[in-house]
Amino acid sequence: xxxxxxxxxxxxxxxxxxxxxxxxxxxxxxxxxxxxxxxxxxxxxxxxxxxxxxxxxxxxxxxxxxxxxxxxxxxxxxxxxxxxxxxxxxxxxxxxxxxxxxxxxxxxxxxxxxxxxxxxxxxxxxxxxxxxxxxxxxxxxxxxxxxxxxxxxxxxxxxxxxxxxxxxxxxxxxxxxxxxxxxxxxxxxxxxxxxxxxxxxxxxxxxxxxxxxxxxxxxxxxxxxxxxxxxxxxxxxxxxxxxxxxxxxxxxxxxxxxxxxxxxxxxxxxxxxxxxxxxxxxxxxxxxxxxxxxxxxxxxxxxxxxxxxxxxxxxxxxxxxxxxxxxxxxxxxxxxxxxxxxxxxxxxxxxxxxxxxxxxxxxxxxxxxxxxxxxxxxxxxxxxxxxxxxxxxxxxxxxxxxxxxxxxxxxxxxxxxxxxxxxxxxxxxxxxxxxxxxxxxxxxxxxxxxxxxxx
Amino acid sequence: xxxxxxxxxxxxxxxxxxxxxxxxxxxxxxxxxxxxxxxxxxxxxxxxxxxxxxxxxxxxxxxxxxxxxxxxxxxxxxxxxxxxxxxxxxxxxxxxxxxxxxxxxxxxxxxxxxxxxxxxxxxxxxxxxxxxxxxxxxxxxxxxxxxxxxxxxxxxx
Numbered sequence: 001x002x003x004x005x006x007x008x009x010x011x012x013x014x015x016x017x018x019x020x021x022x023x024x025x026x027x028x029x030x031x032x033x034x035x036x037x038x039x040x041x042x043x044x045x046x047x048x049x050x051x052x053x054x055x056x057x058x059x060x061x062x063x064x065x066x067x068x069x070x071x072x073x074x075x076x077x078x079x080x081x082x083x084x085x086x087x088x089x090x091x092x093x094x095x096x097x098x099x100x101x102x103x104x105x106x107x108x109x110x111x112x113x114x115x116x117x118x119x120x121x122x123x124x125x126x127x128x129x130x131x132x133x134x135x136x137x138x139x140x141x142x143x144x145x146x147x148x149x150x151x152x153x154x155x156x157x158x159x160x161x162x163x164x165x166x167x168x169x170x171x172x173x174x175x176x177x178x179x180x181x182x183x184x185x186x187x188x189x190x191x192x193x194x195x196x197x198x199x200x201x202x203x204x205x206x207x208x209x210x211x212x213x214x215x216x217x218x219x220x221x222x223x224x225x226x227x228x229x230x231x232x233x234x235x236x237x238x239x240x241x242x243x244x245x246x247x248x249x250x251x252x253x254x255x256x257x258x259x260x261x262x263x264x265x266x267x268x269x270x271x272x273x274x275x276x277x278x279x280x281x282x283x284x285x286x287x288x289x290x291x292x293x294x295x296x297x298x299x300x301x302x303x304x305x306x307x308x309x310x311x312x313x314x315x316x317x318x319x320x321x322x323x324x325x326x327x328x329x330x331x332x333x334x335x336x337x338x339x340x341x342x343x344x345x346x347x348x349x350x351x352x353x354x355x356x357x358x359x360x361x362x363x364x365x366x367x368x369x370x371x372x373x374x375x376x377x378x379x380x381x382x383x384x385x386x387x388x389x390x391x392x393x394x395x396x397x398x399x400x401x402x403x404x405x406x407x408x409x410x411x412x413x414x415x416x417x418x419x420x421x422x423x424x425x426x427x428x429x430x431x432x433x434x435x436x437x438x439x440x441x442x443x444x445x446x447x448x449x450x451x452x453x454x455x
Numbered sequence: 456x457x458x459x460x461x462x463x464x465x466x467x468x469x470x471x472x473x474x475x476x477x478x479x480x481x482x483x484x485x486x487x488x489x490x491x492x493x494x495x496x497x498x499x500x501x502x503x504x505x506x507x508x509x510x511x512x513x514x515x516x517x518x519x520x521x522x523x524x525x526x527x528x529x530x531x532x533x534x535x536x537x538x539x540x541x542x543x544x545x546x547x548x549x550x551x552x553x554x555x556x557x558x559x560x561x562x563x564x565x566x567x568x569x570x571x572x573x574x575x576x577x578x579x580x581x582x583x584x585x586x587x588x589x590x591x592x593x594x595x596x597x598x599x600x601x602x603x604x605x606x607x608x609x610x611x612x
Contacts, residue, residue: 069519073521098477110480154520171542172520172549173520174606178609178610181610220465400477401473401474402475406475421516
């Protein structure tokens with residue numbers, strides 16, 4: 001709507017259009033703006049034909065998710081709500097993935113709370129250690145999240161499922177409890193920023209580099225309270241694993257959700273990953289042609305370089321060509337951001353026949369048991385172990401300084417995880433450099449941050 | 456009357472309560488670690504009725520409800536910032552930690568100023584500087600939820 005003003009690029013290969021000063025006032029009486037993908041999903045789940053930004057609605061939920069950290073407080077709040085049973089035992093998903101396999105006695109007690117609640121409530125989609133994967137890698141793989149869903153999860157990276165064309169957002173434990181009790185959640189309808197992706201990413205550039213680039217561009221609160229909607233011809237050049245990585249980090253720009261237009265790749269993914277435990281209805285929502293956006297960014301994927309976020313904020317990004325000499329002590333490849341099979345494949349390509357540098361600990365953690373098994377079958381596990389990396393079963397562990405790779409004072413890690421806040425992976429004086437699997441694997445071999453092409 | 460603790464932009468939930476303590480279930484024990492990665496003195500010196508004033512995007516990062524909870528349990532009466540990360544905003548509201556959005560107050564108030572807050576009107580009074588600031592009002596929907604006694608009570612009914 002209105003006339004878009006195109007300004008010069010704020011970064012290489014990027015143009016920004018603003019739609020301020022639109023014709024809203026003059027056209028208000030006769031036409032109303034169309035809806036974004038997110039607004040359409042929220043309207044449908046609230047039983048409304050139309051919603052507008054700022055409107056408060058109560059939406060029906062398709063999935064309500066929690067883990068071993070956020071689940072126990074939610075279970076305590078649920079008990080206070082006076083309901084004996086959850087609203088639908090097939091729509092609650094409980095995944096003990098953060099401090100599991102139990103890292104200590106206290107963590108074991110928390111996992112036990114989750115387990116016992118799941119048993120008592122006959123929760124169908126409870127994933128015990130052995131079936132457990134990192135929640136945001138696991139749920140799409142299990143077919144529990146599909147296009148058109150409205151999902152809340154007591155974990156900030158719940159926004160991952162937007163890759164499938166779902167509305168999906170993180171909430172806290174009390175909201176989770178209310179969701180378990182009623183099957184509903186209240187939302188303020190968000191406005192949106194549109195990202196029109198064009199071009200094809202270069203070699204060793206993946207979804208992680210694209211999303212770090214975007215966060216660097218708009219800042220850690222650049223999309224605060226808003227949706228990030230990803231559309232455009234460039235989508236065809238991004239795999240589903242790339243898209244999961246990108247949607248996953250929408251929260252690192254402050255967004256309420258990230259969402260991708262559905263295409264043939266999305267449909268193929270959903271066909272290949274159908275739930276065995278729950279009946280899911282796929283519904284594809286496209287944004288209206290006259291949908292209103294606060295801002296529009298055109299991102300040329302071919303111009304993006306492998307990108308690294310320096311301590312201590314995800315928006316502190318640098319292209320790999322400008323990182324200087326940063327020696328690392330540890331490399332972590334995995335997490336809900338980059339623990340999928342393609343990430344493992346990229347790491348394997350780089351580590352094949354090479355050795356981890358002296359003085360570097362390389363920890364590779366597949367996101368799910370299926371990814372783990374695929375790594376074994378495809379020979380990646382052998383490549384990792386022969387290179388001198390640790391190759392473990394799924395856990396969130398090191399990403400949040402829990403276990404399986406906590407940093408000491410003064411240590412530096414390159415990590416495919418999602419946050420590089422002060423103390424995130426361990427000691428308050430340690431440092432985390434966020435990158436994609438290609439940069440992380442190459443850096444593990446070089447012992448310092450390096451362009452994979454220069455290895 | 457509360458004493459002010461002042462912090463910068465993007466105070467994230469990992470510094471409000473580091474994940475290494477998230478295996479602790481007892482809120483009082485958790486609160487002894489509040490803010491320790493950016494302010495080791497906070498948990499030792501904070502008193503009931505004190506106020507946290509910070510820069511934009513307060514509470515960014517994780518969805519952990521433990522973050523607003525430790526501030527509340529530590530005695531913090533209110534957090535004032537220009538903007539809050541959205542999950543923190545919801546969580547603070549749900550667990551009963553009052554938060555106020557005011558860019559002017561966040562900029563003008565300094566550490567150790569004495570400040571009073573009227574949550575009904577959103578008026579923030581800085582006694583030290585003899586100034587008054589007006590916070591953004593809560594949306595009507597949220598005011599109704601507060602009147603019903605919060606989300607837990609709302610669900611009960």
